[in-house]
Amino acid sequence: MVLFPLICAFLMPIMAYFKKEVCSYITLAITGIVFFIASYLAFVVIPGRSFVFHIGHWEAPWGIELVVDPLSALMISTITAFCFLIALFSIKTVRMEVPLDKTGWYYTAYLLLLTGMLGLMLTNDIFNMYVMVEITGICAVALVLARGTKEATEASLKYLLLAVIGSGFILFAIGFLYSVTGNLNLDYIAAELGLVKEYYPYLVWTAMGFFLVGFGIKAALFPLHLWLPDAHSSAPYASSALLSGLVVKVYIISLVRIFYQVFGPDMLTGTPMGTLILILSSMAIVGGSIFAYTQLDLKRRLAYSTVAQVGYIFLGLGLGTSWGLVAALLHVVIHAFMKVGLFMVAGTVYFQTGKKNVLYFSGLGRIMPVSMGAFTIASLSMIGIPLFGGFISKYALAQGSMEVEGYGFVALVVLSGLLNASYYLPIVWQAFFTEEKRETFHLDMVPLSMMAPLLAVTLGLVYLGVTPGRMMTMVENAASVLMFGP
Amino acid sequence: MGCLIILTQQNLIKKVIGINVMETSIFLFFLAIGNIIPGGPPIVRPGMEEVIYVNPLPQALILTGIVVSFSVTAFALAITVSLYRFYGTVYVDELMKMR
Numbered sequence: 001m002v003l004f005p006l007i008c009a010f011l012m013p014i015m016a017y018f019k020k021e022v023c024s025y026i027t028l029a030i031t032g033i034v035f036f037i038a039s040y041l042a043f044v045v046i047p048g049r050s051f052v053f054h055i056g057h058w059e060a061p062w063g064i065e066l067v068v069d070p071l072s073a074l075m076i077s078t079i080t081a082f083c084f085l086i087a088l089f090s091i092k093t094v095r096m097e098v099p100l101d102k103t104g105w106y107y108t109a110y111l112l113l114l115t116g117m118l119g120l121m122l123t124n125d126i127f128n129m130y131v132m133v134e135i136t137g138i139c140a141v142a143l144v145l146a147r148g149t150k151e152a153t154e155a156s157l158k159y160l161l162l163a164v165i166g167s168g169f170i171l172f173a174i175g176f177l178y179s180v181t182g183n184l185n186l187d188y189i190a191a192e193l194g195l196v197k198e199y200y201p202y203l204v205w206t207a208m209g210f211f212l213v214g215f216g217i218k219a220a221l222f223p224l225h226l227w228l229p230d231a232h233s234s235a236p237y238a239s240s241a242l243l244s245g246l247v248v249k250v251y252i253i254s255l256v257r258i259f260y261q262v263f264g265p266d267m268l269t270g271t272p273m274g275t276l277i278l279i280l281s282s283m284a285i286v287g288g289s290i291f292a293y294t295q296l297d298l299k300r301r302l303a304y305s306t307v308a309q310v311g312y313i314f315l316g317l318g319l320g321t322s323w324g325l326v327a328a329l330l331h332v333v334i335h336a337f338m339k340v341g342l343f344m345v346a347g348t349v350y351f352q353t354g355k356k357n358v359l360y361f362s363g364l365g366r367i368m369p370v371s372m373g374a375f376t377i378a379s380l381s382m383i384g385i386p387l388f389g390g391f392i393s394k395y396a397l398a399q400g401s402m403e404v405e406g407y408g409f410v411a412l413v414v415l416s417g418l419l420n421a422s423y424y425l426p427i428v429w430q431a432f433f434t435e436e437k438r439e440t441f442h443l444d445m446v447p448l449s450m451m452a453p454l455l456a457v458t459l460g461l462v463y464l465g466v467t468p469g470r471m472m473t474m475v476e477n478a479a480s481v482l483m484f485g486p
Numbered sequence: 487m488g489c490l491i492i493l494t495q496q497n498l499i500k501k502v503i504g505i506n507v508m509e510t511s512i513f514l515f516f517l518a519i520g521n522i523i524p525g526g527p528p529i530v531r532p533g534m535e536e537v538i539y540v541n542p543l544p545q546a547l548i549l550t551g552i553v554v555s556f557s558v559t560a561f562a563l564a565i566t567v568s569l570y571r572f573y574g575t576v577y578v579d580e581l582m583k584m585r
Contacts, residue, residue: 127547134554138561145565150572157565164558171551178547 071329075121075253078333079246082340083114085456089344090238106146113139113242117250126174129254133170137163137218140247143239144231155230162217162227169214176207208259212277215255219248221280221314225288225307229295232303237347240299244306245340249332252313256328259317277318282412284311289419298346301423302339305382308416309335315409316397324400331393334381334461341378341457345371372428374458379424381461383417 087110116136123129141163145156220228228248232240288308295301309331316328348371394413401409 127550131550131554134558138558141561153565153569153572157562157569160558160562160565164562167554 071253071257072121074329074333075250076118078336079114079117079121079250082246082336083110083242086238086241086340089241089347090236106143109139109142109146110242113143113247117246120250120254126177126258129258130167130171130174133218133251133254134167136247136250137167140239140243143242144235146236146239147234149234151230151234155227155234159227159231166214166217169210169217171214173207173210173214176210211255211258215251215258216280219251219255220307220310221284225284225310228307229291229300229303232306233297233299237343237350240302241340241343241347244303244343245336248306248310249313249336252310252317252328253332256317256325260325275318277314278409281311281314281318282409284308284314285412285416286419287311289416289423293419293423295423298349298427299343302342302346305342305420305423306335306339308420309339309382312393312397312413312416315412316400319400319403319409323396323403327393327396327400330396334393337457337461338378338381341374341461342382344457345375345378374455376428377458377461379420379428382424383421 090110113136116132116134116139120129120132120136123132138160141156141160144159145152217227232244235243285308288304288306288311292301292304292308295304313328313331313335316324316326316331318324394417398410398413401407401413
């Protein structure tokens with residue numbers, strides 16, 4: 001299943017040679033197929049079973065394993081669903097932003113990115129994980145670069161350099177682990193590590209730290225987030241949605257996997273690592289929101305908001321409790337819905353009006369009610385108002401904080417909700433309530449292929465907010481497998 | 487060491503070289519881990535099966551890593567070239583001023 005998008009990605013440039021316009025539709029078909037396969041796998045795994053596949057029929061520990069456990073299933077269904085929706089969205093926006101002869105390559109990178117992310121989620125082998133990290137990273141940079149403008153080029157170089165530093169750290173950490181355990185399969189490393197842990201405490205700490213830094217650079221944990229605002233704001237709209245909503249998340253999930261599967265949950269609380277994560281994530285939440293408030297370009301504002309949200313997720317991780325983990329995973333999924341929705345709105349606004357500066361948004365509610373309505377819903381969800389998805393994850397986060405009696409964190413969560421409001425609500429307010437001499441309601445003049453995914457995402461968000469049951473069971477399964485073993 | 491180069495050097499080309507230095511050093515680290523003192527190269531010849539040889543696994547990993555490092559370097563250089571076309575300089579200071 002992972003091979004399928006890979007092969008198609010290589011076929012893509014050939015397609016592009018002959019017919020430039022067809023690429024986007026083919027991508028759409030491919031992502032649709034992958035989504036169906038992923039959902040099927042997810043349904044198989046919901047009752048809590050796992051499902052292991054050995055590549056080349058070499059049994060572990062000699063071969064590479066692909067595992068579909070609840071966490072992977074959750075993530076692959078999320079990833080494929082969004083890739084499909086964003087592919088739909090991108091049919092029109094890419095035509096607008098990327099030079100025509102490069103469209104084929106854009107979709108090549110897109111499909112390769114999908115391959116990388118899926119591989120990253122499914123693999124149970126640490127070196128395969130590194131390979132997938134690289135694939136994903138390079139393709140993400142390519143997607144940022146697609147526009148070819150000055151800012152995009154600068155931003156992508158910055159992203160590339162920092163991503164390479166991150167990969168270097170990850171590789172280094174893998175080297176440490178290998179030198180101590182001699183295994184590459186995650187489960188086997190965990191077993192070995194349990195045995196040798198007491199002999200090499202400093203090495204284990206170093207390895208954990210390097211993993212944190214390496215994945216933190218790629219996931220944009222404060223203060224390693226410096227590449228994110230530039231990259232996400234100068235990328236084409238479809239790429240920004242992908243990057244913000246999915247790519248940074250897969251890195252966090254990989255980190256989660258490594259920490260919980262390899263090192264074990266007691267490592268987080270037993271070492272200074274947990275405290276460090278808590279400090280960094282709190283700074284991320286506050287800092288990201290404050291920076292977001294000062295940005296005028298909508299995409300930069302959303303990018304800084306991503307920094308803050310990543311902070312939330314790490315906060316959930318750093319707490320080290322099972323509710324914290326549930327909260328983190330929930331927020332990964334829900335934030336994907338929210339961010340993708342927000343970036344899609346940004347895309348539709350740009351498509352129709354060409355505006356990117358937030359100050360010019362006044363009165364937009366009347367010409368583009370559907371888009372701004374979606375924006376409102378996503379913003380309310382970001383702030384954490386009940387009935388929308390964001391509330392669920394914030395509530396879980398607060399619950400997790402109370403488990404460890406970190407009441408300061410509960411206050412932080414609430415406070416950050418207010419901070420979030422400070423930079424989202426003005427846009428909403430301006431859009432609907434300021435004076436502009438437009439009396440009639442027009443509907444957006446945006447093509448259906450852009451509106452449909454936006455509506456799908458928004459409806460999904462509301463649905464999750466009102467009836468989170470099925471998703472909660474999936475996430476709880478995932479969390480319990482991580483914490484207590486399969 | 488490579489990290490320092492990336493972070494402090496002003497010339498973009500040197501930054502890219504810095505990436506290479508860093509990645510290469512990591513590979514050397516891997517190699518060093520896999521070394522056993524009395525070991526020879528891991529090639530099995532008929533009739534000489536019992537000789538202690540160096541662990542070949544890190545070498546496979548490093549090979550993959552070299553490929554990755556090479557493609558990243560190529561990519562970075564391509565972006566640098568395109569930046570040069572835009573701005574006419576490869577020095578980060580001047581880039582910042584020209585923004």
